[in-house]
Amino acid sequence: MNKIVCFGEVLVRLSTNNALRFNQSDQLGFHFGGSEANVAKSLSQFNLDTSFITRLPNNELSKCAIQEFQKYGVETGQCVYGGQRLGIYFLEQGAMQRASSVIYDRSHSGMASLEKGMIDWDHIFKDASWFHWSGITPALSFSAAQAVEEALEEAKKRNLIISCDLNYRSKLWDYGKKPSEILPKLMAYSNVLLAGINELSVCLDIEPKEKNETITDYLEDLYKALKKKFPSLEHFASTLRMPLSSSHHKWSGVLVSNGALKASKTYDLTNIVDRIGGGDSFMAGLIYGLIAYRGEPQKIVDFATAASVLKHSIHGDVNMCEVEEVLELMNQKEPSRVKR
């Protein structure tokens, strides 16, 4: 297996501590996030050779972002420097019945002003075998959407496996195009899709049928509709989150491969530490699983789900877990003895 290339925006994450509200805080946690960045870091923790591509301004904050990639072993040598600012998001961590809330401050970033031709894909893809993107970059600006298409073309040319996390964020689509005008064309290049079932209509114009069938049938039907519209698609996955409160969720994952659905067990997530990045950790687990457990869809979805369960126990956006830890949870009988 060669290098996995992840492409997207890295964001400064400024988060309240200990369930404080913004107006009770005089310190904010200073970390980095961004969906594709989170995937890259998690893949690297799984010991896969991973590279992250973004565009960011040349300042001390960017240096910090880059050093965090380096810390976790993600290669960043091909990032492009430029643009006015690094995107930021402010996170107020919820608790109990109080929801977490996010303030995006990411407009005018280096990635938003990215244009076709700025990135040297030829160099980047030399020793790559996988390309990962998400629906966030095309949501930033039209020129960014075009830059994604360029990347996808180049990846396709070289026969890379292409994975996409649809990641629909309604607030971001403000440059005059609807997702469904942009994303289907990009989706057509992709072999692996992670998406919430409610995003498919608005993003890909996939109209679900009547819902009075079982969830299994429903997802298998969705897969057929996707497969028909996007023949390159091989694997469609989705996470199922049921929040009981900010601190307590039910969580599971499903994977449809070759038309057949496999579902993980459902985990009971109490005392959640940090739910941001849960989907990204599933995405990374999915990529790992597709590589390590080819042809074993049950194992793949079990791995991805267990990985994302562990993420909920970890502060920050990133799933700082190794393969052994995921396997331990995935296979365990009696949970959570102290290891000593």
Add this chain to the structure above:
Amino acid sequence: MNKIVCFGEVLVRLSTNNALRFNQSDQLGFHFGGSEANVAKSLSQFNLDTSFITRLPNNELSKCAIQEFQKYGVETGQCVYGGQRLGIYFLEQGAMQRASSVIYDRSHSGMASLEKGMIDWDHIFKDASWFHWSGITPALSFSAAQAVEEALEEAKKRNLIISCDLNYRSKLWDYGKKPSEILPKLMAYSNVLLAGINELSVCLDIEPKEKNETITDYLEDLYKALKKKFPSLEHFASTLRMPLSSSHHKWSGVLVSNGALKASKTYDLTNIVDRIGGGDSFMAGLIYGLIAYRGEPQKIVDFATAASVLKHSIHGDVNMCEVEEVLELMNQKEPSRVKR
């Protein structure tokens, strides 16, 4: 709606962090509390015009207390300066099966030595329409009780709506009078009463009947007894807390208006962040509801209960929530999605 005047003592709150015990702590959280102060701040967060009246010494700690009121928009320009010290309470936050514990250090405070005539009620009530007091001030000293009575007379004269949180604290009544010698006279001025059902006997000499009726019947009977003794009373409310541990409670509220009882749904409070001030946040929600949803008792009790549920997720004594957040919880189908 004109100004709401809250009258009572503001206390320094010195609390342990992160479930530490006092003898494990070398830092204490430094905030402010006090039942009526908490009500005032919450009302101001609900965008009601609110004023707080107290007596406190003229030092830097008092300045901090006043600045915190100002931060949350509570008017404090009519506070009176004097007395030896600011009351303090030390709070050791419990966890799991270990109870929280409070050490009061509030004797000899400015409010304890308050006397009739020290406060210019004429000025204060000029543009007021509501007066809120609690059973704590009359518990501090006989002269403080007399000062409450003076305030109530002045409020009544001007036809203000008067609300009372009975707030029985057995440790405070140490100046030689029993609550039942003092409180009924003060209660007689009041239109709204929040009280625990076990406090009514010791504070107001209201003897509950046999308890083998339903809780609804029981509370409606109590209301009748109260109404008979205190004809001014219009609304009687109570919160029902069932602690399973320091971190897990069941919580609901009831309101009896015009003899008919309305109960909120019962919330399951897991992973409680801070339960101090839960009753005060209900009181503020009740006042808000009585003003905003006049004639809709179910909505009133639902609002007050949802407000107090959110309080449990917030550090400190005060419910730092806005009306929209309360409504969102009150009306929500699926809870606690990240807002982004």
Add this chain to the structure above:
Amino acid sequence: MNKIVCFGEVLVRLSTNNALRFNQSDQLGFHFGGSEANVAKSLSQFNLDTSFITRLPNNELSKCAIQEFQKYGVETGQCVYGGQRLGIYFLEQGAMQRASSVIYDRSHSGMASLEKGMIDWDHIFKDASWFHWSGITPALSFSAAQAVEEALEEAKKRNLIISCDLNYRSKLWDYGKKPSEILPKLMAYSNVLLAGINELSVCLDIEPKEKNETITDYLEDLYKALKKKFPSLEHFASTLRMPLSSSHHKWSGVLVSNGALKASKTYDLTNIVDRIGGGDSFMAGLIYGLIAYRGEPQKIVDFATAASVLKHSIHGDVNMCEVEEVLELMNQKEPSRVKR
């Protein structure tokens, strides 16, 4: 004395703690700054009736900014809501021979997109007697510069005293105009000017003469040149900072009124806690002095300088000192006994 109106941008300040570098930090101090905002808060601590006018987006961060003004007693009821974002600055606190460094992230803010006509000056100036602005707002955008001019016209019409802190920031002037094309016109309205002597040429086209005279003569000559070009000018002040390291400065102030220069004593600032906002604290001290000690220029410059000395001992942008504290330093024989 009626209300003082300060007009400018409020910025989120995100600063490293304890002399850490950005890439050593996982927490950033979360406070608020902005030159004119700092002046307003300091004036309010001096017990002057102060109002702050800005334009900012309607989100939770803005609410925090507003609540901090309220905490310190600054009126903000006439602020205007709009724009994409709140400006931010990141501050890495220096130490010893290592300089502090600032990353501005303030473009596209509510103030940068401010336009003439958005603010109701008629209402704002009703009970005002002083208007304070700085050279930062006209540096943000051409429309913001026009909005400043509008404010100045309105202030002049009502005979308010007008003070200006020139505050030249070379990085901000990027909209195609030079400071000297914009600022002289605005300066013409102003009665009080605080400026570094090196800013006068680039901002106001005031060419200093040969420097082989004494500093006193030099500044008095500058004053004459300023007075000639801007006949409304009455008071010209400047601070003199000589940094020996990030932790050790020499600091003094001068004031030229009616052509005569008064200089404060020079303070030796060792163990500096936070030097950001030093100039703003001098500006506030100057305004206070001009009001409280009219006709006593020595006392005015002594007060302004002592105020700004104290600022260096205080974390954050704002001089949280009261008049008594400034006077105590200004008049003290033996410094810094514990007050007990």
Add this chain to the structure above:
Amino acid sequence: MNKIVCFGEVLVRLSTNNALRFNQSDQLGFHFGGSEANVAKSLSQFNLDTSFITRLPNNELSKCAIQEFQKYGVETGQCVYGGQRLGIYFLEQGAMQRASSVIYDRSHSGMASLEKGMIDWDHIFKDASWFHWSGITPALSFSAAQAVEEALEEAKKRNLIISCDLNYRSKLWDYGKKPSEILPKLMAYSNVLLAGINELSVCLDIEPKEKNETITDYLEDLYKALKKKFPSLEHFASTLRMPLSSSHHKWSGVLVSNGALKASKTYDLTNIVDRIGGGDSFMAGLIYGLIAYRGEPQKIVDFATAASVLKHSIHGDVNMCEVEEVLELMNQKEPSRVKR
């Protein structure tokens, strides 16, 4: 009742904060642990006269360890100074489905190089009536095992009651002897045994019978087998922990005295603060119970279990609870009201 002597190793405990992983931490909690040390501190909190005996190097870290014993009233005047280093353990606190993990760094410690004859047991046992040891010390080195035997002989000679916590740690037994070659000889001196039912085979060569009987019968049979092999044994206790996640356990205790088993109720431990030292807190509760409630085995096991429940709510290794707090939990009807 005279002095209780606890004998074992004190360890530096370096633990992550707030569920952070090691590689997210730039601060580690700095405390002290060690099974027998934890027992000693808890007994002293229960107001029993307690002495701790260990061997440790003469440096500042040891001084800290000693001062923590002194803080909690444990006598340490007879400790012996020597050896290269103080043992350390690094603790990464788990959360949710992620397990806690411990890195031991305790080889070459003062206790590991302890030898027979280094400790003046004659002096120590002068006014003692109880001696407590655990299976950890004999696991450190052969010479340490011999030193334990010496202590046990001396204790037996003086008719002290002897208690043992078996505390099997497989990683420690690396000096060429199996536990079953060492521990039975030491166990033979002991009157009280706390052990997990799975440790008995490897440590004491007690082979459990078929498990198709009830747990009660099973434990009573084990007791018989133990009693037969170790006639000095009077009380055999065990804790039953069922972890659902790192944050949620079921927990109870059993005691077999004179052949009859008493079991405590089963507690539901949600929102666990710190589970390290849970067994030690039970051991201390057991010793207290055996002294205070002689002949009341139900009360003894109830006390030990309630004590250890409270431990789970307390940061660090040590159960910082007093007898009154344990009794309150043990006897309570409605849990966890705020004490005020």
Add this chain to the structure above:
Amino acid sequence: MNKIVCFGEVLVRLSTNNALRFNQSDQLGFHFGGSEANVAKSLSQFNLDTSFITRLPNNELSKCAIQEFQKYGVETGQCVYGGQRLGIYFLEQGAMQRASSVIYDRSHSGMASLEKGMIDWDHIFKDASWFHWSGITPALSFSAAQAVEEALEEAKKRNLIISCDLNYRSKLWDYGKKPSEILPKLMAYSNVLLAGINELSVCLDIEPKEKNETITDYLEDLYKALKKKFPSLEHFASTLRMPLSSSHHKWSGVLVSNGALKASKTYDLTNIVDRIGGGDSFMAGLIYGLIAYRGEPQKIVDFATAASVLKHSIHGDVNMCEVEEVLELMNQKEPSRVKR
């Protein structure tokens, strides 16, 4: 040398961190102070057998205070429990030109309501050879002054050496007596006196002569006057503090024994960490010196001064230094190499 008994009040110390002001703080450092308590802890760190006697209420805060004494090896078994509250002082740490400030909140404490006969001096003095008191206790109340006199009589009866730190606090003398009506009588029992030269007049009615002599002559004359009025006096010491700012002092000590003055060198204290307790650390160093270096007054004053220099580098009220560290500073040629 037998036990040293220190008698006085222990205070909760609540202090701001990192040079923050009270109104910037949401955490306060939680420690303990009190002049005589500080002396006791420092003496115990010097390995002298030390006992502390006070009266304090029976609550969790007192338990913390007692445990801190125990941590540092001070015996507290003879303390008396009673009174309403523990005294508190709030400390805002100054910096640079900004002074530290203290808010006392110590009225109505256990020590203020202490009365003659409450303490069992017979038991306490059994194995004691030194008694230390300060001018603070007689300042609390008339009954406390009487209790001091009782202690002094009992100490005298048993031929203990008696030392006094005059510690004049003008704010405390509010019960209707002047210091000079109370203190001379108490001083008459004492053999060692530490006092500022400006306190002697108001406290002891010792009128200094004309000051146009040298400081040496002046102090020797003072000593003669003291000796004449208080024939028991053997040693008179004073510290000389010259603050240049809150962070920078000059500091030295003098001792007059048998009429001859010895002065320490003058230390330059830059980057002061915490100056509270500086005098107390000198007092403890003086007692240590008088015991360890009897007849070597130069060594005594050098030790006391070096001890108090080190105190300024340590957070909190107490000089956490051992004899070796003091000697190292006292004798050092080149200061402050890293010890490794």
Add this chain to the structure above:
Amino acid sequence: MNKIVCFGEVLVRLSTNNALRFNQSDQLGFHFGGSEANVAKSLSQFNLDTSFITRLPNNELSKCAIQEFQKYGVETGQCVYGGQRLGIYFLEQGAMQRASSVIYDRSHSGMASLEKGMIDWDHIFKDASWFHWSGITPALSFSAAQAVEEALEEAKKRNLIISCDLNYRSKLWDYGKKPSEILPKLMAYSNVLLAGINELSVCLDIEPKEKNETITDYLEDLYKALKKKFPSLEHFASTLRMPLSSSHHKWSGVLVSNGALKASKTYDLTNIVDRIGGGDSFMAGLIYGLIAYRGEPQKIVDFATAASVLKHSIHGDVNMCEVEEVLELMNQKEPSRVKR
């Protein structure tokens, strides 16, 4: 310029915060140090291609150490895993007249049990042009000294430039050899030497002549003696530290190249943040200077000294400064303006 290889031990650094003593601390800073590791990280910050070689056990702490290297861009792919433990040092940061103190706990580490043949130097030196070692590794054990010799032989074979920091630590030489039996042989391979002038005698048997010459002459004579004994030596450098207190040093550097001495200016280091690693930062600056300013010895020593000045302003062992920052200090006229 190809890769620089640094070889040595990485240590866990556990340090007190904010000038606290060990026994006041319940948190310790958790970072990494070790002389050669510090050099490697600093070189990488200077944008030189750097590789670090060590031997360490395979556990989570080692992973943290490795990730910190990665963060700063140091290559660690050729490190060898093995040994019992990672070395630790505990650091109590001094302040004022109180010295910092270090407790080493590094025996039995992976590096101490390193043996010849364990490291694949052939692979490591493939693209290397510089090899750096220090006198610490040969001090750990005889086998480690042999491993250093092996490395030096291999480096010499490939004509790498070899630099050595003598770093004499008397406490480490405890395996039966004197430094002068081991180090001269190793020194013979080296081209660059950094050493304190007092270390030369004990480590290299270089006896300095009478000291009544000037320091310049003295150092030039030393250089001649060194050159005579170690003909490979080209550059000899030394730092001159004069501590006035823990917080205030004078600091300069000297370099003797080709027999001629160049000295930097002397810096006044007040308000020192962290002096640990000062020498290592000079070493890294020296290597950088020798590469970037070949033939300009004044510039080289100025760069090395300025780099190490900046280190004193930075927490932790490592000089987190870039070349531009060093040049700015080296060339600056007026220091430490805020960069904005």
